Amino acid sequence: MNPADPLLRILACPLDKGPLTLLPAEDVLYNPRLHRRYPIIDGIPQLLPSSGEQVDESEHRRLTSHT
Template sequence: MDTDETLLRILACPLDKGPLILPAGRDALYNPRLRLRYPIVDGVPQLLPSSGLRVSAEEHERYAGPAEA
C-alpha cells in the first residue's frame, strides 16, 4: 500500500465525513456525494469546509467517472 492509499483511508470530507477520491490529476481531493473538490496546495489537502469548490456536471464526470454519475 502506498502513501496515497494510506492517506485516503484516514482523510474524510469535513462536511459529510465520508471518503474522498484522489483523481488521476492529483490536484484535488473529490467528494462525489456532495460534488465538492478540495484543492491540494504544495502537497497539503485543504480540507476546511470553506475550501470545498462545487463542480459542474462535466467536472463531476471527469473526477468521478461515469459509474458515479
C-alpha cells in the same frame, strides 16, 4: 500525494465525513457524493469547508470518469 499514501484512508470530507477520492492528475481530493473538490497545495490537503469547490454536473462526470 499519491494513491498509495496511507493518509488517504483517514482523510474525510469535512461536510459529510465520508471518504474522498484522490485525483492525482488534478491534484485534488474529490467527494462524488456532494460534487465537491478540495485542493492539495504543496502536498497538503485543504479540507476546510470553505476550501471546497462545488462542481457542476458536467465537471462531476469528467472527474468521475478518471476513477
